[in-house]
Amino acid sequence: MNSPNLFLWLIPLLPLVGAAVNGFFGRSFSKKTVAGVALLFSGAAFLLALRVLLSLASLTFPYVEPGISWIRSGTFHVNFAFYLDQLSLVMLMVVTGVGFLIHIYSVGYMWDDDGFYRFFSYLNLFMFFMLMLILANNYLVMFIGWEGVGLASYLLIGFYFLKDSAAAAGKKAFITNRIGDFGFLIALFLMIQHFGSLDYQKVFAIVSQLPAETVTTGVLTAIGILLMVGAAGKSAQLPLYVWLPDAMEGPTPVSALIHAATMVTAGVYMVARSHAIFDRAPTALLVVAIVGTLTALFAATIGIAQTDIKKVLAYSTVSQLGYMFMACGVAAYSAGIFHLMTHAFFKGLLFLASGSVIHALSGEQDMRQMGGLRKKIPWTFWTMFAGTVAIAGIPPFAGFWSKDEILWRAYSQGPSKIIWALGLLTAFITSFYMFRLLFMTFFGEYRGKLESGEHGHDSHGHDSGHGHGGIHESPALMLVPLVILAILSVGGGFINAPKFLAPVFQTEAIASGAEAHALTATGVADEAADKSTEFRLQLSSVGVALLGAFLAWVLYLKSPHLPGQIADSLGGLYRTVSNKYYVDEFYNLVLIAPLIAMSRNWLWKGIDQGFIDTVINDSAEATGDAGGALRRMQSGNLRSYAAWLTAGAAVVLAYMVWLGVH
Amino acid sequence: MVPLSYYLVLSAILFACGVMGFLLKRNIITIFMSIELMLNAVNLSFVAFASQWHALSGQIFVFFVMVVAAAEAAVGLAIIISVYRTRDTLNVDRVNLLKL
Numbered sequence: 001m002n003s004p005n006l007f008l009w010l011i012p013l014l015p016l017v018g019a020a021v022n023g024f025f026g027r028s029f030s031k032k033t034v035a036g037v038a039l040l041f042s043g044a045a046f047l048l049a050l051r052v053l054l055s056l057a058s059l060t061f062p063y064v065e066p067g068i069s070w071i072r073s074g075t076f077h078v079n080f081a082f083y084l085d086q087l088s089l090v091m092l093m094v095v096t097g098v099g100f101l102i103h104i105y106s107v108g109y110m111w112d113d114d115g116f117y118r119f120f121s122y123l124n125l126f127m128f129f130m131l132m133l134i135l136a137n138n139y140l141v142m143f144i145g146w147e148g149v150g151l152a153s154y155l156l157i158g159f160y161f162l163k164d165s166a167a168a169a170g171k172k173a174f175i176t177n178r179i180g181d182f183g184f185l186i187a188l189f190l191m192i193q194h195f196g197s198l199d200y201q202k203v204f205a206i207v208s209q210l211p212a213e214t215v216t217t218g219v220l221t222a223i224g225i226l227l228m229v230g231a232a233g234k235s236a237q238l239p240l241y242v243w244l245p246d247a248m249e250g251p252t253p254v255s256a257l258i259h260a261a262t263m264v265t266a267g268v269y270m271v272a273r274s275h276a277i278f279d280r281a282p283t284a285l286l287v288v289a290i291v292g293t294l295t296a297l298f299a300a301t302i303g304i305a306q307t308d309i310k311k312v313l314a315y316s317t318v319s320q321l322g323y324m325f326m327a328c329g330v331a332a333y334s335a336g337i338f339h340l341m342t343h344a345f346f347k348g349l350l351f352l353a354s355g356s357v358i359h360a361l362s363g364e365q366d367m368r369q370m371g372g373l374r375k376k377i378p379w380t381f382w383t384m385f386a387g388t389v390a391i392a393g394i395p396p397f398a399g400f401w402s403k404d405e406i407l408w409r410a411y412s413q414g415p416s417k418i419i420w421a422l423g424l425l426t427a428f429i430t431s432f433y434m435f436r437l438l439f440m441t442f443f444g445e446y447r448g449k450l451e452s453g454e455h456g457h458d459s460h461g462h463d464s465g466h467g468h469g470g471i472h473e474s475p476a477l478m479l480v481p482l483v484i485l486a487i488l489s490v491g492g493g494f495i496n497a498p499k500f501l502a503p504v505f506q507t508e509a510i511a512s513g514a515e516a517h518a519l520t521a522t523g524v525a526d527e528a529a530d531k532s533t534e535f536r537l538q539l540s541s542v543g544v545a546l547l548g549a550f551l552a553w554v555l556y557l558k559s560p561h562l563p564g565q566i567a568d569s570l571g572g573l574y575r576t577v578s579n580k581y582y583v584d585e586f587y588n589l590v591l592i593a594p595l596i597a598m599s600r601n602w603l604w605k606g607i608d609q610g611f612i613d614t615v616i617n618d619s620a621e622a623t624g625d626a627g628g629a630l631r632r633m634q635s636g637n638l639r640s641y642a643a644w645l646t647a648g649a650a651v652v653l654a655y656m657v658w659l660g661v662h
Numbered sequence: 663m664v665p666l667s668y669y670l671v672l673s674a675i676l677f678a679c680g681v682m683g684f685l686l687k688r689n690i691i692t693i694f695m696s697i698e699l700m701l702n703a704v705n706l707s708f709v710a711f712a713s714q715w716h717a718l719s720g721q722i723f724v725f726f727v728m729v730v731a732a733a734e735a736a737v738g739l740a741i742i743i744s745v746y747r748t749r750d751t752l753n754v755d756r757v758n759l760l761k762l
Contacts, residue, residue, distance in 0.1 A: 639685055
């Protein structure tokens with residue numbers, strides 16, 4: 001079938017134009033113009049993506065749009081070409097759709113901020129790089145997007161760069177990501193060395209000819225694990241997750257767009273995209289599964305004890321990303337991407353709603369200063385309620401379907417039931433801390449200082465500039481995206497993403513044969529037998545979700561004095577959890593402090609000052625001394641020049657005479 | 663006939679006088695004349711050799727030296743006059759603008 005021209009190259013380019021226009025000229029624009037430009041270009045990208053979706057029927061996947069040649073070196077070619085299949089299409093819709101909604105929301109949220117044009121320029125720049133990452137035809141162009149979103153993330157985390165903590169958080173995110181990128185780069189080098197190409201189609205064609213690696217050492221295993229290192233950095237997995245909670249220093253829409261819905265899921269996308277490699281490297285896949293499962297559980301437990309509303313959501317994001325990797329790790333890529341999609345809806349929603357709460361409270365982020373907001377900001381409450389129920393996994397909300405899919409796959413095709421058990425435990429904790437957040441924020445008595453109607457000028461937190469009035473509902477510009485995302489959070493689970501995505505992951509499986517069973521998963525033969533198991537699993541996951549919600553209700557609504565008592569009786573354990581297991585402190589002690597000490601004592605004082613500076617300074621001094629000595633010859637006295645001349649002539653003459661004698 | 667060595671010794675003495683004058687005198691005119699003395703000392707040895715070996719080229723070369731000396735005298739004297747006009751002195755030690 002003849003595919004229509006989709007103008008894929010225009011989709012990333014439009015936000016780039018928006019970023020350039022706002023970045024270069026935004027300073028002199030009015031806020032309305034800035035917002036208009038940003039919305040126009042991100043909206044146009046969304047419409048183009050929508051056009052792609054609508055022409056779905058006439059498309060043959062994968063659709064490759066030949067781009068311009070970039071690198072040509074011998075047999076190694078890299079093109080700026082674009083690649084579209086079901087996987088990138090899902091990502092495309094999520095990024096442009098959620099991205100556009102968050103753009104709208106940001107207009108309301110950032111209206112009073114001085115850096116308005118700067119914010120939208122960065123936000124559009126982020127969209128450009130993210131779309132490059134998704135639509136790339138090869139790993140190198142993906143890497144451009146990969147690095148670019150890191151840059152945009154850095155710029156936006158440090159958006160309030162006058163604040164030390166924001167600047168530090170930006171640097172932390174950037175540097176932590178570098179560690180992951182290092183792994184990614186090495187993986188790319190290995191691909192070039194062994195496959196001679198970075199094109200998805202060429203690499204996967206070569207890989208699918210290879211047998212699965214059963215031994216622990218092999219090229220595919222190495223590539224897989226290194227890719228996972230990259231994904232762990234970008235998607236905030238153990239042990240590189242530490243940057244994401246700090247990234248909450250950025251404005252809340254940024255947390256929603258970059259650090260919840262899109263950028264942090266790039267790692268999941270990359271692993272799913274490279275499934276051909278992971279399918280043939282069971283060890284790498286096992287690493288993915290273990291990292292994902294542990295991260296999910298680990299981050300969820302930290303989430304219990306956080307009091308900052310955005311920090312809870314940040315750890316929740318880390319935890320949910322762990323779920324996605326868990327899914328990829330049991331070769332249920334489509335379930336992982338499905339969860340990625342629903343997560344983009346409900347976590348984007350939760351962040352935006354939390355931003356609305358913060359906005360309402362003039363910058364307050366501490367949940368201990370909230371409570372009873374249900375009546376005061378009903379729209380925010382109801383949308384946040386939808387998001388909470390969705391993430392907790394209560395049917396029929398979106399999170400239930402995707403999380404259940406993951407747990408079911410983990411149970412049925414995972415290497416061990418432990419993964420499923422830990423996943424279920426995480427689901428319970430997730431439900432608990434999310435309802436804790438909901439109850440602490442919207443129920444009970446208001447515990448803050450800000451009175452309704454009173455002007456609050458003591459805006460804590462960083463989103464200062466919102467101190468215009470008492471507790472107030474957000475403007476419609478912010479509520480509309482909330483409502484749309486809430487609808488998606490409610491109904492997003494009915495989009496049958498796994499079935500839609502199946503062709504991407506299935507063709508490979510059939511080719512390799514051995515994994516066919518694992519990948520088609522619900523093999524037709526034992527489907528009937530699986531049904532009852534699946535139903536029991538669904539019951540159990542709903543059960544733990546409700547149990548978590550109930551526990552949160554008991555602890556934070558019925559008898560609010562209990563959590564304090566429990567925390568007291570747990571003592572050290574509670575302090576450890578509420579201090580995030582001292583991971584930051586541990587990294588400081590083991591990695592950062594020695595690194596700084598080594599840099600200071602050896603590299604700076606030893607090599608730089610001791611060796612390089614000494615050599616340079618000494619040679620400069622020697623040159624100066626030699627010049628000073630020779631300068632005496634150039635006295636400016638005519639007769640001394642004549643004397644030198646004569647002396648020289650005499651020497652030459654003497655030499656000639658000496659030659660003549662001998 | 664006067665032996666060649668006599669001419670050469672005289673030439674050497676004249677050249678040495680020229681060198682000493684060039685190095686020791688301060689007056690530009692004297693220095694200038696010392697240069698002429700050196701040139702003519704060389705000329706003397708040229709013609710002495712030319713006559714000794716019956717070779718014409720030595721004599722022709724002397725004419726070249728004279729021409730160059732004449733041109734040099736024209737240019738040199740012009741410079742000396744302008745130096746005197748601008749600095750009111752002919753002492754080379756006082757002509758030291760380029761000195762550090």
